Each structure stands twice: as structure tokens, then as C-alpha cells.
Amino acid sequence: MSNERDLTIFFTDGSNLSLTFPEQGGNPHLLAKRVQAALESTQLAFEIDNELLVVPTHNIKYLRMKPSPEMLPETVIVGAAVKVSG
Numbered sequence: 224m225s226n227e228r229d230l231t232i233f234f235t236d237g238s239n240l241s242l243t244f245p246e247q248g249g250n251p252h253l254l255a256k257r258v259q260a261a262l263e264s265t266q267l268a269f270e271i272d273n274e275l276l277v278v279p280t281h282n283i284k285y286l287r288m289k290p291s292p293e294m295l296p297e298t299v300i301v302g303a304a305v306k307v308s309g
Contacts, residue, residue, distance in 0.1 A: 231287045232267070232278060240278070242269060251294035261297040 226246040233239045261267060267283075269276045282283065295301065 229289050233284045233286070234282050235284050244269070245271040254292055255296050258292060263294070
């Protein structure tokens, strides 16, 4: 199994940014806390090619990450599906 993660950030203006990064190793409980902290933050930060990219969360419509982290914060509803209404 690959340790690469894909993250797509969808912005309120309709644009998006796709990133790949290695699994951020460590204790699954600690990772769940980091996910929760990111959800509560006013910005997301990424180190890319020795540069820092900071994305203000007020410009974000939603995020999609795959695969999902092994352990998620308690507030995440697990097993959901997208339902397209016609």
C-alpha cells in the first residue's frame, strides 16, 4: 500500500489546488488530533520544495483527501456517501 496522500482544496471562486504528500507518520491518535486542529485553524500550511505555502481557510469551500486517515476526529461521520439529486 502506498503511503502517498492526495489532497484537493476547492476554493470559493471555483478554482482548486491538488497536492500529494507522504503519510504524516506517527501515532494514529495524534494524527486525529492534528486533523481536528487543521479543521479548526484559520489557515492550512504546506512545505513544498523548501517553500512555505499558507492557504487561508476562509477561501476554502471544501477539501477532499484520499485515502482517509486511519483514525479520524470524533466529530467525523464515518461511512457516508455522496448522493446526487437530479
